[in-house]
Amino acid sequence: MSGRMIADKVVKYILFASAIISIIIVLAIGFFIFRESIDAWTEIGVSEMLFKTVWRPGIDQYGILAMIAGSLSVTFGAILLGVPLALGCAIFLAEIAPEGVQAVVRPAVQLLAGIPSVVYGLFGMVILVPLIRNIDVPGNSGYGLLAASIVLAVMILPTIASIAEDAIRAVPENYRHGSLALGATKWQTITRVILPAGKSGIIAGVILGVGRALGETMAMIMVIGNSAIMPRPLSSNPLTFFLSQARTLTGNIAVEINYATGIHESALFATGVVLFGLIIVVNASARWIIRSQKYVEKAN
Amino acid sequence: MDERSSEIALIHKAQALNLKKEHRRQSFWVALMWLFGLITVSILILVVGYVLLKGGTAINWEFLTTPPKGGLSGEGGISTTIGTTFYLVGLTLLIATPLGVGAAMFLIEYAGEQSLGSKFLRSMISIANFAVETLAGIPSIIYGLFGYALFVSTLKFGFSLLSAALAGACLVLPTIIRTTEEALLAVPDDYRRGSLALGATKWQTLYRVVLPASTPGIITGIILSVGRVISETAIFYVTLGGSYRMPTSIMDSGRTLALHLYYLAMDTRAFDKAMGTGAVLVVMIILINLLIDFVSRKLTAGVRRVR
Numbered sequence: 001m002s003g004r005m006i007a008d009k010v011v012k013y014i015l016f017a018s019a020i021i022s023i024i025i026v027l028a029i030g031f032f033i034f035r036e037s038i039d040a041w042t043e044i045g046v047s048e049m050l051f052k053t054v055w056r057p058g059i060d061q062y063g064i065l066a067m068i069a070g071s072l073s074v075t076f077g078a079i080l081l082g083v084p085l086a087l088g089c090a091i092f093l094a095e096i097a098p099e100g101v102q103a104v105v106r107p108a109v110q111l112l113a114g115i116p117s118v119v120y121g122l123f124g125m126v127i128l129v130p131l132i133r134n135i136d137v138p139g140n141s142g143y144g145l146l147a148a149s150i151v152l153a154v155m156i157l158p159t160i161a162s163i164a165e166d167a168i169r170a171v172p173e174n175y176r177h178g179s180l181a182l183g184a185t186k187w188q189t190i191t192r193v194i195l196p197a198g199k200s201g202i203i204a205g206v207i208l209g210v211g212r213a214l215g216e217t218m219a220m221i222m223v224i225g226n227s228a229i230m231p232r233p234l235s236s237n238p239l240t241f242f243l244s245q246a247r248t249l250t251g252n253i254a255v256e257i258n259y260a261t262g263i264h265e266s267a268l269f270a271t272g273v274v275l276f277g278l279i280i281v282v283n284a285s286a287r288w289i290i291r292s293q294k295y296v297e298k299a300n
Numbered sequence: 301m302d303e304r305s306s307e308i309a310l311i312h313k314a315q316a317l318n319l320k321k322e323h324r325r326q327s328f329w330v331a332l333m334w335l336f337g338l339i340t341v342s343i344l345i346l347v348v349g350y351v352l353l354k355g356g357t358a359i360n361w362e363f364l365t366t367p368p369k370g371g372l373s374g375e376g377g378i379s380t381t382i383g384t385t386f387y388l389v390g391l392t393l394l395i396a397t398p399l400g401v402g403a404a405m406f407l408i409e410y411a412g413e414q415s416l417g418s419k420f421l422r423s424m425i426s427i428a429n430f431a432v433e434t435l436a437g438i439p440s441i442i443y444g445l446f447g448y449a450l451f452v453s454t455l456k457f458g459f460s461l462l463s464a465a466l467a468g469a470c471l472v473l474p475t476i477i478r479t480t481e482e483a484l485l486a487v488p489d490d491y492r493r494g495s496l497a498l499g500a501t502k503w504q505t506l507y508r509v510v511l512p513a514s515t516p517g518i519i520t521g522i523i524l525s526v527g528r529v530i531s532e533t534a535i536f537y538v539t540l541g542g543s544y545r546m547p548t549s550i551m552d553s554g555r556t557l558a559l560h561l562y563y564l565a566m567d568t569r570a571f572d573k574a575m576g577t578g579a580v581l582v583v584m585i586i587l588i589n590l591l592i593d594f595v596s597r598k599l600t601a602g603v604r605r606v607r
Contacts, residue, residue, distance in 0.1 A: 008501040012410060018402030020424065022431040022477070025470050029442065032449040088336030096333050105337050107589070108344045114585045115347065116531030118561045119578045123347050126354075126571055154343055161340070185319075187326035208437070215439020217534035218562060250441045250534070257448060257538050272445045276438070283437035 033276060037269035044263070049270055055228040055252070057260070062267040064274060066230045070145075070246035071275075073231050074224065075213040077149025077242060078156055083206055086157045090164035090202075095190055113158035121222030124151040129223060137243055139234045143225035146242040151219050156209040163208060167201020168194060200293035207286035211279055217250035226251055249275040348582055355579025358572050364580075368544040368560065374570025378577055380546040384461075384554035387547060388536070389529045391465035392472065397522060399469070400476025403428070407477070408484040409506055436474035443471050444538040452539055459541025462550040467535050472525035479524065483517020484510065520595050527588045530581065533558045557581050 040049065044062050052063025089109065093102055124147050133142030171194050179189040195202070225245030234240040247255075252271050260268055362377060369376035411425045447467025457463040487510050495505040511518075533556075541553030542563065555563070557577055564574035 004501050004504065008503045011503040012406075015402045015406035015410065016421075018399045019406035019428050021399050021403060022435055022473060023424075023428055025473070026431045026434050028450065029438065029446045029470075032446055032454075033442065036445075036449050085336055085339060088333050089340045092333040092337040096330055097337060101337070105341055107593070108341045111348070111586065111589055112340070112344050114527055114531065114589055116533065116558050116561075116578075116581050116585065118531075118533050118558045118565075119351060119581055120347070122561060122565050122571075122574055122578050123350065125565060126575070127350065154347075157340065157343075185322045185326045187329050188322065191329075211437055211439075215441065217439070217441040218537070222562070222565060250439065253441050253445060254534055254537055257445070269445060269449070272442060276442055279437060279439060279442075280434070283434070287433065 030276070033269055033272045037266055037273045039263060040266035040270040044267065044270075049267070050274070053230050055247075057256070057264040057267070060263070062263075062270075064249070064252065064267075064271050066228055067247050067249045067252045067271065068274065069230055070224070071214055071248040071250070071278075073145055073241075073246060074148045074152060074220065074248060075210055077145055078152035078213045079206070079210065080153075081149055082153030082156050082209065083160060085153070086160035086205075086209070087164055087202065089157070089161040090168060090205075091190060091195075093161070094165045094168035095186075095194065109158045109161050112154065113162075117155065117216060117219040118222070120151050120155055121219035124148075124219065124223040132243070135243065137234050137237075137240050140240075140243045141225060141245065143223060144243050144245045145224065145231055148220055148224040148246070148248075149242065151223055152213050152216060155216060155219065156212050159212050160205045160209040163205030164198075164202045167198040167205065170201065171197045200289045204286045204289045204293075207282055207289070211282045211286070214275065214278055214282065215250060217248075217254050220248045221251045221254060224248065224251065226255060228252065249278075348586075351575060351578045351582050354572075355575035355577070355582075358576030359579055363573075363576055367546065370544050374564050374568035374573045378557065378560060378573075378580065380544060381555050381557050381560040381577070382580070383546050385530060385556040385558075388461055388465060388468065388540075388554065388556055389526050391461055391550060392468040392529050393522060393525060395465055396469035396472045396476055396525065400473050400521070401480050401518060403432075403473075404477045404480035404484060405506060405511075408481050409502075409510070432474050432477050435470065436478070439534075440471060440532055441534040441538075443467050444535040446470070447535060447539040458551065459539065459553045460551045461540070461547050461554055464536050464540040464554075465550070467539050468529050468532065471532065471535060472528050475525050475528060476518075476521045479521025480514070480518050483514035483521075486517060487513045516595050516598050520592055523588055523592050523595065527585060530556070530584055530588070531558060532556075533562055537562065557584075 040062065049062055049064055050068075051065055052061070053066045053069075054061040054063050055066060089105070093105055093109075097105060128147045128150055129142035131142075132144070132147050133140065175193050175197055176189055179193040180186070184192065224247065226247045227245040228247045229245065231241060231244040231246040234243050249271050253268050253275075257265070257268050364377060364382070365379050366377035367380040368374075368378065407425060407428060444467060447463055447470075451457045451463035451466050452459060457466075491509050491513060492505055495509045496502070500508070536556055536559050540555065540559065542555050542559060543553035544555050544560070545552075547554040558581060561574050561577040561581065564570045564577060
């Protein structure tokens, strides 16, 4: 075998090794985070951790239910605010905006995706929090779910908008022509034909947005207040729920990991395991929806 | 007869009314969609404009060229944090680029090969693809925890540039792999056949023909990753340590621009300086976006020329 043939073989195995690295990293992440959390699960107890709301490492109380509730509440708020805007933006870009306008809006969406999360967090601290503080409810500090949901809505907007736009653009041109030829207006075509046809891609985009929202860390720490309590309405008006301070799973890890030791540190890794599990489920369902749609398209 | 024609007229009238109603509805919704597009652009202008205007007043030559003084007042500039940012970006990409490009080459160029008929290798490839997708969805704080557990504690690299770069490399790896894969797929198969027909080996073909043809795409992936590392905070918050001094080796602790912004805002409440740092970050991100735009335009121009 000549030298270059041997080189060819060697290179192939080197490249194979680098292709395997991603598998190793995924396994290593799962392994290390789980290994570090075992102490917490066994010593504190699974149900104690998952279903108790008191998190006070000082007196060995490690319930993370409050943080699970915090993460889910802020994600819910962000979806409520961000999804209509993102879908509107996607429909606008794919079906309505003339080329020239698209050339402005699309880079804007891209740039929104690129802005560092600490910059959003800082903007939230300097602009949103003082504004929200003006709402006259006792115990309202400005920091809390509302500020966090608004910041998060802006941060997931580009993810959802760009995936939804792709999904809408992927709807075959025939569908549009057929609908218009039957006498439907453009708007009827969009709502009755195009959106249903692109439904699964749009839903997948929303789910991936949920994944991003659950995983966001620094911006949340900066505006949510970080009190490890169950979010609850501040007054008899249920809407004041969103003025409540909270703490996310991500924030719990980041705020305390640098000084935690022993069982406290292990409990933070356990928080990471819960977050990891949530994200895997969310992302897998998005992938499953995209796959099944591709399968249907092939079948057609 | 009369009755019938009046009926038809009535139907026509109803249809016209219906159409009018639909058109009115359409105008309303279309206007709303325009509004949503407008809101999106306004959010961007509001955030970027505010940070640039407010932060711009804090930026001057001294701010950019003096190191932070530390302490609780947030005094001093940001020179060492700019340095650390570039240091960390370089180190991260040095680790991630060869791995990512190599992985993409294997997954695209070798995956379809005859010699890979073995079931084991084929299942490895599909697992690898699955792993890349999984990595892309993992939140950065999880990479931070992982880096903290493996590099900082277990391997005893401590809070250092090395730990941070290794954890950061895991974060950008899927980005580099996916963009490189797309770039490789865009190279016409004729290139490969032509080279192989001339007697080149597979690796020679890849190295001399396919890689050069896909360079702009690979560069786009690298620039995207630069942006990711510059904006990333959570990973580095738990692996980089946060010293404001300029690191002198890869085992030193440090603080990137984004991390500095966080410390300024949260620990010292020096919002003016934080805004200044934010403005520098935003300018960097805008430049990176422009660069990506430029490179990908080159890319499409190249493809057009080939055709």
